[in-house]
Amino acid sequence: MLSDVVALILASEGCCTIDELGEALSSSLVSAHPTHDALLAVLGDGGLFEPCAVGSEAWSLTGHCPHRSHAIPVDASLGLEGFPSMFGWQREALEAWHAAGSRGLIEAVTGAGKSLVALHAIREIVAQGGRALV
Known part of the structure; x- marks a missing residue:
């Protein structure tokens, strides 16, 4: 094609x-x-x-133009004020992600809160001076 x-x-x-x-x-x-x-x-x-x-x-x-920056500026605020706190399974998933070298997949039903776990992971990596790719 x-x-x-x-x-x-x-x-x-x-x-x-x-x-x-x-x-x-x-x-x-x-x-x-x-x-x-x-x-x-x-x-x-x-x-x-x-x-x-x-x-x-x-x-x-789409999304791959080498001349367009898709990055969040380093000094961007990644605070999660106003977001709900994580459930136990979400905290466990984040801990398992850390234990796996900051790599892994979350498998959960729609609306369970996978994106909230991802936001917390991104915030932690960026706060440590790392980079996150979404």
């Missing part, structure tokens, strides 16, 4: 114009070379791609 090939190109290149995508496609194993309009239709369909921060002529995978 054309969108899959475009996604692979953008994953390796970061941002590309439609012309650059066309050149990359012509040097790939894709037998049919799409027109400018066909590429534009693929890029604008489904939310997989977004205009790159460097200009509307360039495109990237």
